[in-house]
Amino acid sequence: EIVLTQSPATLSLSPGERATLSCRASQSVSNYLAWYQQKPGQAPRLVIYDASNRATGIPARFSGSGSGTDFTLTISSLEPEDFAVYYCQQRGNWPPYTFGQGTKLEIK
Amino acid sequence: EVHMLESGGGLVQPGGSLRLSCAVSGFTFSFYALTWVRQAPGKGLEWVSLISGTDGSKYYADSVKGRFTIATDRSKNTLYLQMNSLRVEDTAVYYCATRGVLNWFDSWGQGTLVTVSS
Numbered sequence: 344e345i346v347l348t349q350s351p352a353t354l355s356l357s358p359g360e361r362a363t364l365s366c367r368a369s370q371s372v373s374n375y376l377a378w379y380q381q382k383p384g385q386a387p388r389l390v391i392y393d394a395s396n397r398a399t400g401i402p403a404r405f406s407g408s409g410s411g412t413d414f415t416l417t418i419s420s421l422e423p424e425d426f427a428v429y430y431c432q433q434r435g436n437w438p439p440y441t442f443g444q445g446t447k448l449e450i451k
Numbered sequence: 452e453v454h455m456l457e458s459g460g461g462l463v464q465p466g467g468s469l470r471l472s473c474a475v476s477g478f479t480f481s482f483y484a485l486t487w488v489r490q491a492p493g494k495g496l497e498w499v500s501l502i503s504g505t506d507g508s509k510y511y512a513d514s515v516k517g518r519f520t521i522a523t524d525r526s527k528n529t530l531y532l533q534m535n536s537l538r539v540e541d542t543a544v545y546y547c548a549t550r551g552v553l554n555w556f557d558s559w560g561q562g563t564l565v566t567v568s569s
Binding site: 377379381385386387388389392393398430432434437438439440441442443444445 | 486488495496497498501510511512513546548553554555556557559560561562
């Protein structure tokens with residue numbers, strides 16, 4: 344089973360700042376990595392798929408990069424609605440699909 | 452646009468059974484897959500099970516294999532998760548989701564809470 348490790352666990356930033364979230368896989372998943380955003384009381388929402396493609400309706404301030412074992416989600420200039428928990432997920436070697444433990448992006 | 456609505460959650464004793472349903476609209480069952488993902492209170496996401504729309508293949512997480520069964524009824528546009536021999540650690544919000552053309556979980560329901568407790 345591929346283990347995904349996200350860092351940091353919590354990221355405290357202010358609106359307008361740049362956010363950089365990391366996800367590391369225990370073995371290569373090629374580019375088969377996605378990022379999801381989850382707000383309190385809501386279902387997750389697909390943000391980035393195949394490491395670097397924005398999902399439908401996702402603003403251009405969100406970008407993803409990486410391949411193999413190291414991946415990054417970047418939010419170039421934080422808006423108030425971006426504060427949430429972000430999960431990475433892999434489908435490079437499934438079953439099982441696996442998720443990272445999440446990074447909470449909170450307002451500083 | 453895809454819409455998904457889960458139902459069937461509730462309180463059940465350890466060792467009991469429960470069947471979750473997920474009504475799906477705007478989605479072609481034959482072409483794509485449907486999946487269940489759960490989230491224990493205050494915890495992260497855990498994939499549970501997936502059923503392929505093309506050939507009906509079923510996949511399960513080790514934590515539920517042999518206890519949970521995924522199924523669809525295409526005539527009712529509904530996804531199911533039959534959960535038997537429930538354990539306290541199965542307590543979670545259960546989400547249904549589509550694995551669509553992108554091969555990722557791109558549409559989600561709002562979730563249904565399952566609580567396993569005596």
